Amino acid sequence: WRPFVYFHTRKCGGSSVRSIVYEMAQRANITDNNLWIPCAGHRPCVPFSLPDPKQDAVIYGGHLNFMHMTNIMREVKVRQNLLQETGTLSLENGENVTYHKLEDSYPVFDCVTTIRPTVKRVVSCWNYRFNLPRKPKGFPLPRSNELEPQDFANLLPKAYDQYGNGCNNEMARVFGSSVD
Numbered sequence: 001w002r003p004f005v006y007f008h009t010r011k012c013g014g015s016s017v018r019s020i021v022y023e024m025a026q027r028a029n030i031t032d033n034n035l036w037i038p039c040a041g042h043r044p045c046v047p048f049s050l051p052d053p054k055q056d057a058v059i060y061g062g063h064l065n066f067m068h069m070t071n072i073m074r075e076v077k078v079r080q081n082l083l084q085e086t087g088t089l090s091l092e093n094g095e096n097v098t099y100h101k102l103e104d105s106y107p108v109f110d111c112v113t114t115i116r117p118t119v120k121r122v123v124s125c126w127n128y129r130f131n132l133p134r135k136p137k138g139f140p141l142p143r144s145n146e147l148e149p150q151d152f153a154n155l156l157p158k159a160y161d162q163y164g165n166g167c168n169n170e171m172a173r174v175f176g177s178s179v180d
Protein backbone atom coordinates (compact mmCIF):
# COMPACT_ATOMS: atom_id res chain seq x y z
CA TRP A 1 0.00 0.00 0.00
CA ARG A 2 1.00 3.62 -0.46
CA PRO A 3 0.10 6.44 1.93
CA PHE A 4 -2.24 9.21 0.83
CA VAL A 5 -1.02 12.81 1.16
CA TYR A 6 -3.19 15.92 1.01
CA PHE A 7 -0.99 18.94 0.22
CA HIS A 8 -2.76 21.91 1.80
CA THR A 9 -2.05 24.89 -0.44
CA ARG A 10 -2.64 28.02 1.61
CA LYS A 11 -5.83 29.98 0.96
CA CYS A 12 -7.34 27.33 -1.30
CA GLY A 13 -9.95 25.86 1.05
CA GLY A 14 -7.49 23.45 2.61
CA SER A 15 -8.75 23.58 6.19
CA SER A 16 -12.14 22.41 5.00
CA VAL A 17 -10.59 19.70 2.83
CA ARG A 18 -8.43 18.49 5.75
CA SER A 19 -11.60 18.18 7.83
CA ILE A 20 -13.27 16.19 5.06
CA VAL A 21 -10.22 13.91 4.70
CA TYR A 22 -10.29 13.30 8.45
CA GLU A 23 -14.02 12.52 8.44
CA MET A 24 -13.61 10.11 5.52
CA ALA A 25 -10.74 8.37 7.33
CA GLN A 26 -12.95 7.95 10.39
CA ARG A 27 -15.70 6.45 8.24
CA ALA A 28 -13.13 4.01 6.81
CA ASN A 29 -12.18 3.02 10.40
CA ILE A 30 -8.68 4.45 10.12
CA THR A 31 -7.62 5.29 13.67
CA ASP A 32 -6.05 8.59 14.74
CA ASN A 33 -2.67 6.95 15.33
CA ASN A 34 -2.61 6.08 11.59
CA LEU A 35 -3.30 9.67 10.58
CA TRP A 36 -1.11 12.74 10.46
CA ILE A 37 -3.50 15.67 10.03
CA PRO A 38 -2.81 18.68 12.30
CA CYS A 39 -5.88 20.12 14.04
CA ALA A 40 -7.85 16.89 13.51
CA GLY A 41 -8.72 14.24 16.05
CA HIS A 42 -6.16 14.12 18.86
CA ARG A 43 -3.39 15.78 16.84
CA PRO A 44 -2.26 19.18 18.18
CA CYS A 45 -3.22 22.17 16.10
CA VAL A 46 0.21 23.13 14.80
CA PRO A 47 -0.69 23.57 11.13
CA PHE A 48 2.86 24.07 9.86
CA SER A 49 4.43 21.18 11.76
CA LEU A 50 6.11 18.30 9.95
CA PRO A 51 5.38 14.60 10.34
CA ASP A 52 7.72 12.37 12.30
CA PRO A 53 9.53 10.31 9.65
CA LYS A 54 9.27 7.23 11.87
CA GLN A 55 5.49 7.45 12.22
CA ASP A 56 3.88 5.08 9.78
CA ALA A 57 0.72 6.99 8.88
CA VAL A 58 -1.77 5.90 6.26
CA ILE A 59 -2.96 9.46 5.60
CA TYR A 60 -1.03 12.73 5.83
CA GLY A 61 -2.65 16.12 5.38
CA GLY A 62 -1.28 19.59 5.97
CA HIS A 63 1.03 22.37 4.88
CA LEU A 64 3.60 19.99 3.49
CA ASN A 65 6.29 20.24 0.87
CA PHE A 66 6.27 17.64 -1.91
CA MET A 67 10.03 16.97 -1.82
CA HIS A 68 10.02 16.73 1.98
CA MET A 69 7.32 14.05 1.85
CA THR A 70 9.07 12.26 -1.01
CA ASN A 71 12.31 12.17 0.97
CA ILE A 72 10.56 10.90 4.11
CA MET A 73 9.04 8.08 2.12
CA ARG A 74 12.28 7.27 0.31
CA GLU A 75 14.47 7.37 3.41
CA VAL A 76 12.23 5.66 5.91
CA LYS A 77 9.23 3.92 4.45
CA VAL A 78 9.95 2.32 1.10
CA ARG A 79 13.70 1.93 1.00
CA GLN A 80 13.38 -1.80 0.42
CA ASN A 81 11.34 -1.13 -2.73
CA LEU A 82 13.47 1.70 -4.04
CA LEU A 83 16.88 0.12 -3.63
CA GLN A 84 16.25 -3.35 -5.04
CA GLU A 85 18.03 -2.68 -8.31
CA THR A 86 21.76 -2.24 -8.58
CA GLY A 87 24.04 -1.14 -11.37
CA THR A 88 27.70 -1.67 -12.11
CA LEU A 89 30.08 0.89 -13.57
CA SER A 90 33.67 0.48 -14.69
CA LEU A 91 35.88 3.31 -13.44
CA GLU A 92 38.75 4.78 -15.47
CA ASN A 93 41.23 2.81 -13.33
CA GLY A 94 39.54 -0.46 -14.37
CA GLU A 95 37.83 -1.04 -11.01
CA ASN A 96 34.17 -2.07 -11.12
CA VAL A 97 31.84 -0.47 -8.58
CA THR A 98 28.32 -1.53 -7.74
CA TYR A 99 25.74 1.04 -6.70
CA HIS A 100 22.05 1.20 -5.81
CA LYS A 101 19.84 2.50 -8.58
CA LEU A 102 16.87 4.64 -7.65
CA GLU A 103 13.81 4.03 -9.78
CA ASP A 104 12.54 7.59 -9.59
CA SER A 105 9.23 6.76 -11.22
CA TYR A 106 8.30 4.47 -8.31
CA PRO A 107 5.26 6.15 -6.72
CA VAL A 108 5.92 6.57 -3.00
CA PHE A 109 2.49 8.02 -2.18
CA ASP A 110 -0.80 9.04 -3.76
CA CYS A 111 -1.65 12.70 -3.38
CA VAL A 112 -4.02 15.53 -4.13
CA THR A 113 -4.13 19.28 -3.56
CA THR A 114 -6.59 22.09 -4.12
CA ILE A 115 -5.76 24.96 -6.42
CA ARG A 116 -7.46 28.33 -6.61
CA PRO A 117 -7.08 30.96 -9.35
CA THR A 118 -3.79 32.73 -8.66
CA VAL A 119 -4.95 36.33 -8.27
CA LYS A 120 -7.85 35.42 -5.98
CA ARG A 121 -5.57 33.21 -3.88
CA VAL A 122 -2.89 35.90 -3.55
CA VAL A 123 -5.43 38.59 -2.62
CA SER A 124 -7.04 36.31 -0.03
CA CYS A 125 -3.62 35.39 1.37
CA TRP A 126 -2.49 39.02 1.53
CA ASN A 127 -5.60 40.22 3.34
CA TYR A 128 -5.51 37.22 5.73
CA ARG A 129 -1.80 37.44 6.56
CA PHE A 130 -1.36 41.18 6.77
CA ASN A 131 -4.73 42.74 7.58
CA LEU A 132 -6.81 40.66 9.98
CA PRO A 133 -7.16 42.36 13.37
CA ARG A 134 -6.66 39.07 15.25
CA LYS A 135 -3.14 38.69 13.86
CA PRO A 136 -0.26 39.72 16.15
CA LYS A 137 0.94 43.25 15.64
CA GLY A 138 3.37 43.75 12.80
CA PHE A 139 4.05 46.33 10.21
CA PRO A 140 0.82 47.92 9.00
CA LEU A 141 0.40 46.93 5.37
CA PRO A 142 -2.43 48.29 3.23
CA ARG A 143 -5.19 45.95 2.11
CA SER A 144 -4.68 44.60 -1.39
CA ASN A 145 -7.44 46.82 -2.85
CA GLU A 146 -5.73 49.95 -1.42
CA LEU A 147 -2.49 49.33 -3.31
CA GLU A 148 -1.61 50.51 -6.78
CA PRO A 149 -0.72 47.55 -9.05
CA GLN A 150 2.98 48.49 -9.15
CA ASP A 151 3.13 48.86 -5.34
CA PHE A 152 1.50 45.47 -4.94
CA ALA A 153 3.93 43.94 -7.46
CA ASN A 154 6.88 45.42 -5.52
CA LEU A 155 5.65 44.37 -2.07
CA LEU A 156 4.38 40.89 -2.91
CA PRO A 157 7.76 39.14 -3.26
CA LYS A 158 9.20 40.97 -0.22
CA ALA A 159 6.47 40.93 2.46
CA TYR A 160 6.40 38.12 5.04
CA ASP A 161 4.34 37.67 8.19
CA GLN A 162 5.74 37.09 11.69
CA TYR A 163 6.15 33.37 10.89
CA GLY A 164 8.14 33.95 7.71
CA ASN A 165 5.26 33.16 5.35
CA GLY A 166 4.56 35.26 2.30
CA CYS A 167 1.91 35.06 -0.40
CA ASN A 168 4.14 34.82 -3.47
CA ASN A 169 4.98 31.60 -5.35
CA GLU A 170 2.93 29.30 -3.14
CA MET A 171 2.82 26.47 -5.66
CA ALA A 172 6.60 26.62 -6.12
CA ARG A 173 7.10 26.34 -2.34
CA VAL A 174 4.73 23.37 -2.00
CA PHE A 175 5.71 21.41 -5.09
CA GLY A 176 9.26 22.63 -5.68
CA SER A 177 12.33 23.22 -3.64
CA SER A 178 11.93 26.97 -3.32
CA VAL A 179 11.30 28.77 -0.04
CA ASP A 180 10.77 32.18 -1.66
